[in-house]
Amino acid sequence: MELERIAEKIFARANEIPGMQGVLAFQFTSGDSLSITVSDSVKVGHCDAPSDVTIKMSTDDFVAVANKSRDLERLFTAGKILVEGDFGLATLLPQAIRASLSDRNTENKIDSNVEEQRFPAPERYSEFVTAAQPPLRTVERWDSDDLSPEVFYQQYVLPCKPVIITNALKEWPLYNMSQEESVLHFEGLQGMIRTGDYVSQTFSKNRKFKAESMADFIRSAKAYKTGDNKLPEYLGSNSLPESLETLIRWPVYFRHDQYIPPRIWIGPQGTVTPLHRDDSDNLFAQVWGEKAFILAAPHERTHLYAWATHKDGGLEGSEVNAEEPDYSRHPEAQEVNFLKVLVGSGDMLFIPDGWFHHVRSLSLSLSVNFWTTSVRRAGEM
Incomplete structure (x- = not known):
């Protein structure tokens, strides 16, 4: 499925972001949906566990974010993205996408629970x-x-x-x-x-x-x-x-x-x-x-x-x-x-x-x- 392939691309390194753990559900205006589970790894596809946060947006905007032609935060401020559930987890999405779309390789993986450490x-x-x-x-x-x-x-x-x-x-x-x-x-x-x-x-x-x-x-x-x-x-x-x-x-x-x-x-x-x-x-x-x-x-x-x-x-x-x-x-x-x-x-x-x-x-x-x-x-x- 094309949307799953795109999700795998833009969230490939989501598990490297401090605090980025949970189930994210995307619901698209086209009627399609997908789940992303972030733990020690990233899994895209069906998840039996309830979602921690739900993001509602258009398919076109989702594809444009993957192509770097639109910015997730600006789509949100323009009212084109709706968020329900754990807003704290949602605030980490831009970091996860930037990390995944970056050309730079990560030399030092960030522990997923690092926000509890100083x-x-x-x-x-x-x-x-x-x-x-x-x-x-x-x-x-x-x-x-x-x-x-x-x-x-x-x-x-x-x-x-x-x-x-x-x-x-x-x-x-x-x-x-x-x-x-x-x-x-x-x-x-x-x-x-x-x-x-x-x-x-x-x-x-x-x-x-x-x-x-x-x-x-x-x-x-x-x-x-x-x-x-x-x-x-x-x-x-x-x-x-x-x-x-x-x-x-x-x-x-x-x-x-x-x-x-x-x-x-x-x-x-x-x-x-x-x-x-x-x-x-x-x-x-x-x-x-x-x-x-x-x-x-x-x-x-x-x-x-x-x-x-x-x-x-x-x-x-x-x-x-x-x-x-x-x-x-x-x-x-x-x-x-x-x-x-x-x-x-x-x-x-x-x-x-x-x-x-x-x-x-x-x-x-x-x-x-x-x-x-x-x-x-x-x-x-």
């Missing part, structure tokens, strides 16, 4: 870059009219230094329109919403999610009232819907082919992303509201008790609460030079690869971030 975070070249410089005491601010790509590269990319670029979104239609007008552009789009205690479950497949209309979520976020200790729901790190790309502008500071598709973040006051670090340079654009960042240099890795989801790195977090460090539990954290930065509407924060960052929204917030393929390696910058 490994010491490995060294990065960016740590040697920042350790060789005087400690950074403040994050500089530049007006976008005054910061050329050449100066940005020489003064911030090469030395691996964060910087705030003000008035950076003045040409963005999404920034210039009112919130009421912008919500209209989110009608018909859906998002994957983080619920429950997504901070303590960072990088775990046990995080709770739900699907919701993006426009409805924005309306509920605007009406949200603080008052208890529960984390507010958060539309965090969703793929920017393709229909919204005309409302933003790609930053001029890297070549266009160095950017990966941008991500969108929407939530009320009080959403939190705990201390972690990314594996590439990042430009974080604040469209609405204000966010408080706490930064720490890459070479503070051991002082921050940094951990990774895989022995070779993977996703990297920290045991330290950057807002309220517990020095009795983490005494070495007293050595860390934390930088506190406010990023307001219209600002763009450059976070070089390896910089640890903790983020809290101070008001209703909409952000767009641009990760890049720019990573520091000896002799490559």
Whole structure:
């Protein structure tokens, strides 16, 4: 069967993805269906066990994903994929497909239960870059009219230094329109919403999610009232819907082919992303509201008790609460030079690869971030 052959292709390495275990049922608008069982291996075909998650989509879109002409996450945000059941498992599908369609061979197989383990975070070249410089005491601010790509590269990319670029979104239609007008552009789009205690479950497949209309979520976020200790729901790190790309502008500071598709973040006051670090340079654009960042240099890795989801790195977090460090539990954290930065509407924060960052929204917030393929390696910058 053609659909089974395609499924075998795009999920061939699904068992290499941390936490990717279970039965996935695909139901197609053509009336066809298939099951994929992921354990130590991947089996495509009939399964007597009940499914953990059901994905409903068109046959044409499924084939297009296999041909790399359509993106699974963008199909979801456009409302062309419906998910029922274990949303946490569904969030791993893009990783599984990227791994399977990659031309790169896997040298180190990831254990399927690796999300239950924590490994010491490995060294990065960016740590040697920042350790060789005087400690950074403040994050500089530049007006976008005054910061050329050449100066940005020489003064911030090469030395691996964060910087705030003000008035950076003045040409963005999404920034210039009112919130009421912008919500209209989110009608018909859906998002994957983080619920429950997504901070303590960072990088775990046990995080709770739900699907919701993006426009409805924005309306509920605007009406949200603080008052208890529960984390507010958060539309965090969703793929920017393709229909919204005309409302933003790609930053001029890297070549266009160095950017990966941008991500969108929407939530009320009080959403939190705990201390972690990314594996590439990042430009974080604040469209609405204000966010408080706490930064720490890459070479503070051991002082921050940094951990990774895989022995070779993977996703990297920290045991330290950057807002309220517990020095009795983490005494070495007293050595860390934390930088506190406010990023307001219209600002763009450059976070070089390896910089640890903790983020809290101070008001209703909409952000767009641009990760890049720019990573520091000896002799490559």
